Amino acid sequence: MNAIEPTLPRAAEPPLGLILELTHRCPLQCPYCSNPLELARASAELDTAAWCAVMEQGAALGALQVHFTGGEPMARKDLPALVRRAAELGLYSNLITSGVLLDPTSIAVLVAAGIDHIQLSFQDIDAEAGDDVAGLRGAHARKLQAAELIKSSGLPLTLNFVIQRRNAERVPRMLALAEELGAGRVEIAHVQYYGWGLRNRAALLPSRAQLDFTTEVVEAARARLKGRMVIDYVVPDYYARRPKACMGGWARREMVITPTGKAMPCHAADSLPGFAFASVTETSLAEIWNADPAFLRFRGTDWMPEPCQSCDRREIDWGGCRCQAFAMTGDPARTDPACALSPDHALMQAVAFERPETAPPYVYRRIGAAEPAEAPFEAAD
Amino acid sequence: MSATLAEDIIPAFRPGAKFRFDAVRKAWVVLAPERLFVPDEPAVAVLQLVDGKRSLGAIVDDLAARFNAPRPVIAEDVATMLTDLAAKGAIRL
Numbered sequence: 001m002n003a004i005e006p007t008l009p010r011a012a013e014p015p016l017g018l019i020l021e022l023t024h025r026c027p028l029q030c031p032y033c034s035n036p037l038e039l040a041r042a043s044a045e046l047d048t049a050a051w052c053a054v055m056e057q058g059a060a061l062g063a064l065q066v067h068f069t070g071g072e073p074m075a076r077k078d079l080p081a082l083v084r085r086a087a088e089l090g091l092y093s094n095l096i097t098s099g100v101l102l103d104p105t106s107i108a109v110l111v112a113a114g115i116d117h118i119q120l121s122f123q124d125i126d127a128e129a130g131d132d133v134a135g136l137r138g139a140h141a142r143k144l145q146a147a148e149l150i151k152s153s154g155l156p157l158t159l160n161f162v163i164q165r166r167n168a169e170r171v172p173r174m175l176a177l178a179e180e181l182g183a184g185r186v187e188i189a190h191v192q193y194y195g196w197g198l199r200n201r202a203a204l205l206p207s208r209a210q211l212d213f214t215t216e217v218v219e220a221a222r223a224r225l226k227g228r229m230v231i232d233y234v235v236p237d238y239y240a241r242r243p244k245a246c247m248g249g250w251a252r253r254e255m256v257i258t259p260t261g262k263a264m265p266c267h268a269a270d271s272l273p274g275f276a277f278a279s280v281t282e283t284s285l286a287e288i289w290n291a292d293p294a295f296l297r298f299r300g301t302d303w304m305p306e307p308c309q310s311c312d313r314r315e316i317d318w319g320g321c322r323c324q325a326f327a328m329t330g331d332p333a334r335t336d337p338a339c340a341l342s343p344d345h346a347l348m349q350a351v352a353f354e355r356p357e358t359a360p361p362y363v364y365r366r367i368g369a370a371e372p373a374e375a376p377f378e379a380a381d
Numbered sequence: 382m383s384a385t386l387a388e389d390i391i392p393a394f395r396p397g398a399k400f401r402f403d404a405v406r407k408a409w410v411v412l413a414p415e416r417l418f419v420p421d422e423p424a425v426a427v428l429q430l431v432d433g434k435r436s437l438g439a440i441v442d443d444l445a446a447r448f449n450a451p452r453p454v455i456a457e458d459v460a461t462m463l464t465d466l467a468a469k470g471a472i473r474l
Contacts, residue, residue, distance in 0.1 A: 014405055016417055062405035064412060092399060092412040117397045117414040156397025158414050184395060184470055185414050230470040232415070 012251070012290050012299065014062025018091075019069060019256040019267070020051060022079070026072040028098050029135030030123060031362035032162060032197035032204055034267045035071065039365075040259040048078040050281060052085045054257055057285035059089040063255070069096040071259070074106065080113040087114030094119060096160075099146030100139050107149045118150050119158040119187075125173040129166060135364045147181050158185040165203075165359055168210035171217045179229060188218050189234040194268040194323055196365045201351070203359045208352065211239050238352045242313065243320025243336035250298035250322060255289060263288045265295055268323040272332045298322050298333075305333065307341045386460045388438030390474055392431050398471045400428050413471040427459050431472065437463075 024039040046054075055066060066086045073079055074097055086093040095110065099120045110118075122143055124130035130140035150157045159181070161167075161174045171188055178186035190211070191197045191204045206214075218233045225231065237244065247254050251265040262277040263285070264270060269277070275294045278287075289295060297303065301314050308319050320336025328337045328347045337344035394400060398413040409425045411418040420428060426448075430440045441459055445452040466472040 060405075062403070064403060064410060064417060090401065094414065116399070116412075119414070154396060156395065156414050184397065227464070227467045227474070230416075230468075 012295075015058070015255045015289055016063065016248075016253045017065040017067060017255070018055065018058040018063045019067045019254055020054065020073075020082075021069055021071065021256065021258050021267075022051065022073045022076045022082070023071040023259050025075040026070055026098065026365075027075075027100050027136055028072070028123075028139060029364040029366060030133055030162070030196070031200040031364055032164065032191040033365040034192070034195055034197070035365065036195050036268070036270050037199065039071075045076075045259045046257075046261045046281070048081055050261060051078075051082050054261075054280050054285065055082070055086055055089055055091060057280075058255070059091055061286050061289060064092060065094060066091040067094045067096055072098050072101060074101040080109045083110060083113035083115050087116075092116050097121070097146075098134070098139070099143040100136070102142075102146040102149055104149060107153050111153050111155065115155065117156050117158065119160055120146055120150065121160045121162065122174070123162060124167045125161070125170045125177060126167070133162075133166075133362070135362075147183075151181055156185070157181065157183045158187065159183045160187040160189060163188060163190045163206070163214060165206040165210060168206045168214050171214045175217070175221045175231070179225065183229060185230040185232065187232045187234065188214065189232070190214070190236040192234070193236065193238070194271070194327070196363070198327060200363055202356050203362050205236065205238060205352070205355050207355065208239055211235065237321070237324060237336075237338035238348050240338045240348075241340040243317050243324075243338040245317045246321035246324075246336075249300075249318030251289070251295040252299060252318065255285070263292070263295075265298075266321075266323065269294070271323055272326055303333065305335060308335050311341070385457070386437055386464065386474060388436060388441065388456075390437050391433065391435065392437060392440070392463050392467075393433035393473050394431060395471060395473045400431075411466070411471050413469070416469060416471065418466070418469070418471065423458065424462050427462055431463075 023045055024035050025042055068079065073095060083093055093116045095115055095118045097118060097120060120143060122130060123133035127140040131137050147157065159178045163171065175186065193201050197204060218231055222231050247266045256264045256267055257280055261280045263280055264277050269275065277294050278292050304314060304319050308314055320338055322332045324338060325334045325336050326332035329344050334344060335342040337348045339345065398411060400411050403410050408419055411420060426444060427440065430443055441452060441456045444455050448455065463472055463474060467474045
């Protein structure tokens with residue numbers, strides 16, 4: 001029935017969100033970090049003017065939201081200036097932070113700059129286990145302080161809990177904390193296995209029984225808290241029968257900019273072979289979004305192999321995840337092996353089946369040689 | 382799905398939710414933490430009256446005066462729409 005439709009690429013819908021990875025620097029060393037194994041150094045990061053130009057071009061292109069992430073975005077001293085520019089441009093600003101650099105001064109500065117929402121990540125509900133994941137003593141206690149600071153500032157608060165085999169049993173307590181803190185939203189997000197998470201998969205992947213337990217707990221809490229707290233739930237792909245709509249579809253909704261200015265359709269796209277991602281310092285966002293070969297490569301459904309091409313879910317999951325297809329099969333254009341209809345689905349099942357009974361130690365995310373942690377930005381305007 | 386709500390409640394956007402016109406799409410949008418909605422025309426008419434001061438009853442009265450539909454029908458539509466946006470975290474009832 002699509003036969004009479006022109007096969008020329010249609011003009012792309014504008015992006016909804018800009019995901020700005022301001023830096024790879026972070027006081028934490030979580031072994032499931034979504035950053036690539038090769039981390040960018042501070043000296044290679046875009047400067048304030050370049051980030052502002054990205055937001056200006058993005059807003060003109062139709063982006064409505066900007067997500068400041070990292071690394072730890074609060075390690076950038078110019079974060080308040082970037083938040084202020086986002087507010088001026090009418091972009092809805094979201095700070096994704098570990099919270100360990102948040103203090104009464106910095107929260108006041110961010111509020112004054114016009115931040116719309118803060119998402120605070122937790123590694124666990126148990127302080128010692130959380131600090132073990134973060135690789136930083138006292139991190140969990142600082143996060144609890146950060147939650148109180150965000151709450152008393154009047155900003156909407158989202159808590160993000162990262163779930164894995166060592167903490168899945170504690171999801172009920174995580175939800176209880178979110179409720180107690182009056183969070184409007186909580187994410188119970190199983191680790192996604194890319195970058196450092198893929199490197200540490202054996203140390204992190206939960207069992208099927210653990211996954212079923214967290215699903216049950218989340219469903220019960222959703223029913224109980226409907227209208228008061230939104231619960232987003234993200235599952236690991238290894239027990240799935242259908243793939244997730246990764247990023248809402250390749251180059252369909254979001255644009256990720258790396259600390260050094262590379263524009264990509266997702267956080268992990270750098271892992272794909274044969275792609276040369278354009279730099280925002282050389283090419284405009286509009287040109288990248290509308291014409292960059294890397295963005296066009298898997299946009300829409302024309303690129304899909306069978307069984308995706310004739311699948312009635314092709315515009316629901318948009319073919320799942322290209323990075324996963326590559327990580328598991330060596331070919332980013334293959335059907336996402338998370339799908340039970342994929343000829344490679346057994347590869348995913350084998351990983352779950354071969355999951356070691358005892359978790360090996362974490363390989364911590366480190367930025368090469370240790371760099372001194374930068375102090376958070378000052379209050380002065 | 383239909384919903385009924387007391388008419389004296391005062392709906393408001395939740396802290397962190399924003400309702401604004403997007404010049405690129407030429408459409409009203411609701412922006413909330415990790416959420417984005419493009420309300421249809423009737424929903425826009427309702428949301429333009431959500432100011433944290435008007436009661437649900439007053440919103441329905443206003444719409445009933447402007448649109449050619451029986452008040453109970455409008456009341457039910459408004460309640461259903463606001464209940465839905467409340468569940469999505471954009472509105473507080």
